[in-house]
């Protein structure tokens with residue numbers, strides 16, 4: 279399915295490639311492109327949608343429930359293979375527009391093409407050429423892979439209407455300090471650079487250890503909760519029904535990316551510190567990650583256009599040039615540029 283998507287208002291035109299509008303120009307930062315290309319390796323291999331994704335998703339976005347999506351116009355930043363786009367469309371969203379910067383969008387398109395309310399777009403979530411028309415914007419497992427997570431957070435809020443809501447799930451620093459100390463150096467120097475096949479083979483080893491621990495030790499109790507006395511008790515026991523290759527995917531996902539920040543709670547709270555947000559909640563998920571929810575108040579926020587380093591619902595967005603798109607896909611990773619690292623954060627890039 280090819281074609282052109284035109285904007286009646288500004289006459290901009292965007293190519294449609296294999297069913298997916300390409301809303302990205304040649305001006306995307308190379309580190310973001312490299313990250314998306316590495317993740318495309320993941321999502322173009324583990325392409326299928328699995329029954330346990332719904333429970334997992336509702337865990338990540340809680341206290342939101344499936345009812346919160348019904349009848350809503352939803353924006354998703356970083357959709358990967360479209361597993362959450364498919365769910366939200368099935369929950370009864372009026373429409374969901376899901377953006378990703380990598381070639382995983384073509385998998386997402388295939389996974390959602392039967393759903394008329396699901397729309398997959400290739401683009402950078404910090405530069406969606408749209409007005410603040412969305413009722414709800416969510417992002418699961420994405421912002422911590424951006425060179426500037428706070429820009430990702432404010433860009434998502436920038437597409438939400440007054441009174442609409444955002445929900446973001448990100449890696450937490452608390453309880454994960456050992457990852458930043460021991461795993462991250464290996465990820466940065468080795469695993470984010472090695473070929474896909476080698477990384478998949480390598481991922482099988484920690485996945486096998488996890489598998490054994492989950493099967494032998496991490497049994498949920500009668501209340502469905504994991505053993506509180508063991509590290510990652512709730513998290514690991516929640517994976518008891520997963521097939522082995524899902525554990526491989528989880529390990530691969532941790533190791534494949536050039537950028538991963540583990541964010542302290544205070545940092546996530548800072549994203550919502552301005553007057554443009556209310557009802558802010560930052561919840562510790564499985565004692566290892568953060569789910570942040572907030573309501574967007576546009577009239578309270580400062581007016582303005584796209585600005586790096588500004589936090590709030592007005593901090594980003596605006597059309598970007600549609601020229602010379604480069605689709606980050608497997609085997610198409612440009613070399614990383616590491617110039618825009620935020621030295622204040624723990625993790626990467």
Ligand SMILES: C[S@@+](CC[C@H](N)C(=O)[O-])C[C@H]1O[C@@H](n2cnc3c(N)ncnc32)[C@H](O)[C@@H]1O
Pocket residue numbers: 310313314315317318321355356357358359360361362377378379380382401402403404417418419420423424531
């Ligand atoms: C760990 S995956 C999570 C995908 C999906 N949310 C899920 O949970 O299945 C992170 C995704 O974010 C995408 N991503 C990273 N930076 C992005 C950006 N600036 N704009 C759009 N997508 C981005 C990557 O391409 C990748 O598919």
